[in-house]
Amino acid sequence: MDMTELFATRSSRMRASEIRELLKLLDQPDIVSFAGGIPDPALFPHEAFREAYGRVLSPGTSNQALQYQVSEGYRPLRQWLAAEMGKLGVACDESNIFITSGSQQGLDYLGKLFLSPGDTALVTWPTYLGALQAFNAYEPRYDRLTPVGGNTTPDAYRAAAAVNGGRVKFTYLVPDFANPTGKTLDEAARLGVLDLARDLDCAVIEDAAYRALRYEGRDVPPILALDCQRSGGIEATRTIYCGSFSKILAPGLRVGWICAAKPLVEKLVLAKQASDLHSPSINQMAILDVAERSYDTQVERLKTAYGARRDALLAALEAHMPAGVTWSRPEGGMFVWVTLPDGVDAAALLARSVSEARVAFVPGGAFHADGSGTNTMRLSFTLADERAVRDGIPRLGALLERTLG
Amino acid sequence: MDMTELFATRSSRMRASEIRELLKLLDQPDIVSFAGGIPDPALFPHEAFREAYGRVLSPGTSNQALQYQVSEGYRPLRQWLAAEMGKLGVACDESNIFITSGSQQGLDYLGKLFLSPGDTALVTWPTYLGALQAFNAYEPRYDRLTPVGGNTTPDAYRAAAAVNGGRVKFTYLVPDFANPTGKTLDEAARLGVLDLARDLDCAVIEDAAYRALRYEGRDVPPILALDCQRSGGIEATRTIYCGSFSKILAPGLRVGWICAAKPLVEKLVLAKQASDLHSPSINQMAILDVAERSYDTQVERLKTAYGARRDALLAALEAHMPAGVTWSRPEGGMFVWVTLPDGVDAAALLARSVSEARVAFVPGGAFHADGSGTNTMRLSFTLADERAVRDGIPRLGALLERTLG
Incomplete structure (x- = not known):
């Protein structure tokens, strides 16, 4: 039967998502995760959806x-x-x-x-x-x-x-x-x-x-x-x-x-x-x-909540990242992009970060079509509440200090 | 800009669905349609879905x-x-x-x-x-x-x-x-x-x-x-x-x-x-x-309703189709397949059927990968209530009588 071989031919360039593997880590309660690029479910308009489905499923x-x-x-x-x-x-x-x-x-x-x-x-x-x-x-x-x-x-x-x-x-x-x-x-x-x-x-x-x-x-x-x-x-x-x-x-x-x-x-x-x-x-x-x-109310609500989380993450990075590490200052969205010194492999670092610092992130190499960018990482702040930033970023900073120092 | 040309190359064999065009006819109230292969919305488990979405959107x-x-x-x-x-x-x-x-x-x-x-x-x-x-x-x-x-x-x-x-x-x-x-x-x-x-x-x-x-x-x-x-x-x-x-x-x-x-x-x-x-x-x-x-209750409900419609359609075909027309006797599902004498073009017949008999069906040629089967048609009975069968099939039969005779 040729299924396996055939699909390998058609999609040999389709790599399994690293994000997928990383998301599994979220199940471990002591892991602080900046990995998943997903919205905070606490901010979903739950009641509005409940009412909407009720209306949509009414007789008319x-x-x-x-x-x-x-x-x-x-x-x-x-x-x-x-x-x-x-x-x-x-x-x-x-x-x-x-x-x-x-x-x-x-x-x-x-x-x-x-x-x-x-x-x-x-x-x-x-x-x-x-x-x-x-x-x-x-x-x-x-x-x-x-x-x-x-x-x-x-x-x-x-x-x-x-x-x-x-x-x-x-x-x-x-x-x-x-x-x-x-x-x-x-x-x-x-x-x-x-x-x-x-x-x-x-x-x-x-x-x-x-x-x-x-x-x-x-x-x-x-x-x-x-x-x-x-x-x-x-x-x-x-x-x-x-x-x-x-x-x-x-x-x-x-x-x-x-x-x-x-x-x-x-x-x-x-x-x-x-x-x-x-x-x-x-x-x-x-x-x-x-x-x-x-829609407009919900946008404002998210801006307030995520904007504050972005601010907290940027402040914590400023306080805890060692010299040689730089990062983007996004005006919006969900992500901060961190660049480590040349030669540091963020994928290898992730394994240590999870075991030693109990902090997860997405190594940046996966986002590069040519496989470069191995010294980069993505931090998502949408799920990063005050505790996550307070606990996680100092631990990540200390790990990087040990790694670079 | 090459969009049009490019897509034409990639999908020149993707033909626009005739069904799509036919479904538009359903908007005309005096058309009796055996065309759409869709379930009868009156038989959807509306109340069960209303309750299900309410439960699914509850806090837990x-x-x-x-x-x-x-x-x-x-x-x-x-x-x-x-x-x-x-x-x-x-x-x-x-x-x-x-x-x-x-x-x-x-x-x-x-x-x-x-x-x-x-x-x-x-x-x-x-x-x-x-x-x-x-x-x-x-x-x-x-x-x-x-x-x-x-x-x-x-x-x-x-x-x-x-x-x-x-x-x-x-x-x-x-x-x-x-x-x-x-x-x-x-x-x-x-x-x-x-x-x-x-x-x-x-x-x-x-x-x-x-x-x-x-x-x-x-x-x-x-x-x-x-x-x-x-x-x-x-x-x-x-x-x-x-x-x-x-x-x-x-x-x-x-x-x-x-x-x-x-x-x-x-x-x-x-x-x-x-x-x-x-x-x-x-x-x-x-x-x-x-x-x-x-699920099981719903299956039984559909079997009773659609089974009766199948029976009515088969009986009406028996009573009103002229000699030379044959059809399948399905043990289930949604469709009866009608075969006209060789040489009768069901697609051409559809145009006359809509204008003269006010009855719609799907010409069978579209279902053939090689373009054959032009003398066939598909009749769907899921939406064919008693009135549709009583009014539509005699009119279709009379049109076929005129066409073949």
């Missing part, structure tokens, strides 16, 4: 909630999202909105649409691990996008892609409070990405999963909004905006969206029809119910 | 319902399904169960795992349209499986696959009350499929979406159960059983499952992690709540 709407749905998604939710995108500077209507089962599914479909084996995807070093996993199934080559500090020339990207027998099909990036670095691109860098994409005649995939979670500073327009300004309207854009309710309302419902030009939405609808028919009707209706009543 | 479980979940699915649901599979003759545990977003998603993942462009999939002529759509994305060649009446020899299948530059990777079939034909394979035919798959060293994908809906006759063991008997246990099987809650409880939650040997489940977990992380936590918990309390 229960048939629709439990029945098949069109592949593009529940129309009133798409209308609500089109209005939200309008507030971000993206004038559009519901025909530009496509509902996905979390923004992760959007990345999978975009990989399927764009990538033939050997094609090139431009990503930052490091980038979101889940994006690499989604794209890997379609066997691309990766090249390095450096939106700050200057990209390679378009000709060089093009030539390198051709050597590999394919073309540059898209550039993927997380412009706001990136996973894993926490960094945000300014407007000039975003325009630079659009310039590059125009030169390469490729798409831009804008992963906006964390966008609403800004704790300081001014919003930067989405790349899609800048593209609309330049191009004269969404139907002339090359940017594909991937949004998510997972970080604001709840990930367990698996509801995200894509906002893009209509011809792309139509192709996504065909892909979804062939893959899972549609995202669950009932969850789309419940998300809309909660969003209409309390 | 709400965190888990709204949070991320492991990719293989909610463990208690997998345990319940393993016990159900045991009742069907498949001894297994939860490590053999993988939760999908409807059984459609299972087909997509299996296509992704098994098929490289040019590989061969064996399917019946006709077969489930959604399976062809799922597999088409991976650019296979199709060859014809004829489980009743004799397949081609394994050597002939192998040689034809090799000419196309690939191998036979799996055979896909709906052994119980098939979509679209309503037909059921007996045990001998199922064993024949296993023989063929062993000779070809390929997998068997058993789509069991309708299995629980039997209105007469005796259950035939699932192919997976026969495979377990022959092979000595599930870990030695080559059969992949795809189940669904959509036809019994509700499709709007998008919960299905795969039951197979552990190494395959492990590969599916990786595929799911890269594609949508996991199926919605809350829906898996709600489905389990409803299934534990009322």
Whole structure:
């Protein structure tokens, strides 16, 4: 039977997630974990969801909630999202909105649409691990996008892609409070990405999963909004905006969206029809119910809570990290990115950190398409309450002191 | 910008669903539709779902319902399904169960795992349209499986696959009350499929979406159960059983499952992690709540209601179809398959049927991988209440009389 062999061929580049293994550590009560990039369940709008499912399953709407749905998604939710995108500077209507089962599914479909084996995807070093996993199934080559500090020339990207027998099909990036670095691109860098994409005649995939979670500073327009300004309207854009309710309302419902030009939405609808028919009707209706009543309130609540945790983590790092260790200062999102001195292997350190310091984090190597970045680590602060920061960071600092000293 | 062109290359064989267009007709109130292969929403266990979501969102479980979940699915649901599979003759545990977003998603993942462009999939002529759509994305060649009446020899299948530059990777079939034909394979035919798959060293994908809906006759063991008997246990099987809650409880939650040997489940977990992380936590918990309390009751309720509709439809066909028209007599499921005389084009007939007789059905050509079967049509009886059958079938019969006469 050839199953094992065959799948090995198709996905030999799909590496098992280190995060998955790390999350298992959370079951050990004395481990302080900065590993899991997940929202704090204590902050979910529990009561709002309880009421929403009750309303959605009332006689007037229960048939629709439990029945098949069109592949593009529940129309009133798409209308609500089109209005939200309008507030971000993206004038559009519901025909530009496509509902996905979390923004992760959007990345999978975009990989399927764009990538033939050997094609090139431009990503930052490091980038979101889940994006690499989604794209890997379609066997691309990766090249390095450096939106700050200057990209390679378009000709060089093009030539390198051709050597590999394919073309540059898209550039993927997380412009706001990136996973894993926490960094945000300014407007000039975003325009630079659009310039590059125009030169390469490729798409831009804008992963906006964390966008609403800004704790300081001014919003930067989405790349899609800048593209609309330049191009004269969404139907002339090359940017594909991937949004998510997972970080604001709840990930367990698996509801995200894509906002893009209509011809792309139509192709996504065909892909979804062939893959899972549609995202669950009932969850789309419940998300809309909660969003209409309390999206903005919920965003403010999360900003207050996560903003305070970010502040506490940054202060503790300042107090306890030894010389030679540096870290990002994110204006929002969920992550602080720590860089250790050259030569320190964060993956090896993790094993010692868990056994000696009882502190978990994600080693940064996994986020690099080329396997570099072994001296980096990601700390998530969304689950890091006062006790975790007070107990964990000094222990991590002491371990690093022993390791580096 | 190359989006349109690129996607055309990747999915030129992905045809837009005719069903989709047909479903739009349901909005016209005077149309009697036998087209949509969907369950009757009046028979959904509304109250059970209302109570289930209330319980799942109560303080003890709400965190888990709204949070991320492991990719293989909610463990208690997998345990319940393993016990159900045991009742069907498949001894297994939860490590053999993988939760999908409807059984459609299972087909997509299996296509992704098994098929490289040019590989061969064996399917019946006709077969489930959604399976062809799922597999088409991976650019296979199709060859014809004829489980009743004799397949081609394994050597002939192998040689034809090799000419196309690939191998036979799996055979896909709906052994119980098939979509679209309503037909059921007996045990001998199922064993024949296993023989063929062993000779070809390929997998068997058993789509069991309708299995629980039997209105007469005796259950035939699932192919997976026969495979377990022959092979000595599930870990030695080559059969992949795809189940669904959509036809019994509700499709709007998008919960299905795969039951197979552990190494395959492990590969599916990786595929799911890269594609949508996991199926919605809350829906898996709600489905389990409803299934534990009322799965068997709900099956009995549907058998009574749908069984009566099948009887009424068969009686009306007997009374009103002109000579030269034949149809299947399904022992269960949702569909009756009608064969018109050679040369009658059911797709052309549909246009006249809608305008002249105000009756809709699905022309059978779409279900044939090779475009044959143009003189066939699928009638679904799940939404066909007494009035629909009483009004619609005589009008369809009269139209056919005029067409054939």
